[in-house]
Amino acid sequence: MRITRREALLQCAALGSLSLAAPGLRLTDAVSAFELAEQSTAARAATQWNEIGPFYKRLAPNTSQLRAPNDPGLGLAVSGRVFNTRGQALTGAKIEIWQADHHGLYDLDGYRYRAALESDASGLYKFQSVMPGHYPARVCQHIHYVVTAPGHKALITQLYFATDPVFDGDPDKNYAKDPLVMSRELVRPVTLTGDPKTIQAAVNFDVVLEGL
Numbered sequence: 001m002r003i004t005r006r007e008a009l010l011q012c013a014a015l016g017s018l019s020l021a022a023p024g025l026r027l028t029d030a031v032s033a034f035e036l037a038e039q040s041t042a043a044r045a046a047t048q049w050n051e052i053g054p055f056y057k058r059l060a061p062n063t064s065q066l067r068a069p070n071d072p073g074l075g076l077a078v079s080g081r082v083f084n085t086r087g088q089a090l091t092g093a094k095i096e097i098w099q100a101d102h103h104g105l106y107d108l109d110g111y112r113y114r115a116a117l118e119s120d121a122s123g124l125y126k127f128q129s130v131m132p133g134h135y136p137a138r139v140c141q142h143i144h145y146v147v148t149a150p151g152h153k154a155l156i157t158q159l160y161f162a163t164d165p166v167f168d169g170d171p172d173k174n175y176a177k178d179p180l181v182m183s184r185e186l187v188r189p190v191t192l193t194g195d196p197k198t199i200q201a202a203v204n205f206d207v208v209l210e211g212l
């Protein structure tokens with residue numbers, strides 16, 4: 001049977017491979033603090049706000065499959081985790097997303113390419129979609145987000161793609177070609193998966209919410 005981290009540290013102390021060199025420090029307190037420090041998570045900067053735009057709709061369905069079987073466009077798998085600024089994963093956060101289809105059209109009558117997801121026990125959310133198309137009112141391809149969780153400020157933002165032709169292959173230099181892209185952090189790298197017949201893009205987008 002595996003022993004706990006705490007038991008292992010106490011065993012180290014008993015066998016002499018861990019020792020205390022501070023007066024008044026008790027072994028049990030020191031080992032508890034050691035264990036806690038190992039479990040602590042790195043602080044994270046809150047995700048940057050970005051415009052909500054005109055096409056948000058309430059009450060989107062809870063579905064992770066946004067792409068219908070014959071929908072045109074490059075398949076896109078988006079996943080990420082929701083954190084607080086202390087770096088702890090947030091379970092049960094609500095992630096509302098909406099985007100244009102491959103042709104740059106939003107569904108204003110129904111709920112195509114719209115969803116309201118919930119983060120799982122490790123803060124994870126994911127959905128299957130297509131790379132959003134460009135549309136005349138906007139320079140860049142993007143997916144809109146509203147993320148909410150109890151005890152945290154609502155985050156309104158957008159996800160952008162480093163492969164967007166607007167960036168000419170160099171988002172570091174060109175991300176501001178879309179005046180609405182005020183943060184380089186929102187432009188995410190793209191990974192291609194599958195084979196040439198089933199090629200699809202994958203993008204990771206972690207989001208970090210500020211506490212109230």
Ligand SMILES: [Fe+2]
Pocket residue numbers: 053055100138142144
């Ligand atoms: Fe939009």
